[in-house]
Amino acid sequence: MSEIRELYQKHGGEVLGYLARRCPDGAADDLLQETFLQVARQPARLADISTPRAWLFGIARNLLARHFRARSESELLNAELSRDTMAADADPRLPAMREAIRQLPVELRETLELRLEQELSYEEIAAALEIPVGTVRSRIHNAIKRLRIVLTQTEEIQ
């Protein structure tokens, strides 16, 4: 129990932030609680796991997917950029960049977000998404290549 409480104190906030950004319907709190309940149901795994943070994000992501199963996945991922990311900014290239990120294939975008937004390492992303580290690296490379092309075109236009 104390390990779970410690995990909650340490990562509960960021997992809640991750969920809240993707849950416009206000279900983030419930999903956070469900995330930690799932952790509590697997105390042996908690003791064994090397990257509990990645595990937490993996559980939260799966719960999100289940929560949004009725909706299309793209709807889920598009919803998230419509909130705090639309805050006023000075860089004129940002709208184009946001649009380019939104246009990325779901798997590239999700991987990129876990790296840039949640600051998970490649290994943690691999654990969270249950994919090989090589796949994470490949997705990040593909995403950045595509965004670089968009950025170059945007700068040429401006």
Next chain:
Amino acid sequence: MNDEILERLLIDDAMGQLPADVKALLAAHLASSPEARKIAEEIDATVNLAAKALPRPRIATPVPSPIPRLIGRDRIHRLLALAASFVAGAGFAFLGLKGATLRSGPAAPMPAVAQVSHPIPAARPPSDVERAAQSLPFWSNRRAILLSIATRHQRESRENP
């Protein structure tokens, strides 16, 4: 260095995921190659802008940990489910045993059957004709005639006492 490999290394570097030794080698290569430096700048700019487009969400401070309460509730739910399944199992077992008892137990009392008693006619002493017939050989005609006469006589005496 191959452009493709260079680009991959630069992306990993911009993402902060390059091992220190490789990073040192890459820095040495960049120092000697203006073209590579240009690509590196572009990739850095792309990653920085993407990071701005995906700002790290403010860490929402969760409410005081509800985990102990939730775990308690979860345990209660599980115990209740276990108890319910036990009760259901016991109920089914009881019903099964009861059914088996009904099938194999002592038979229910049958409705009383009216017993009709037929009075046994009182032993009648053999007549003289019968006695005479009994003394004759079994297959003789005379015996048969005498027995038939005696039977007819008995019948008539029963019908007209």
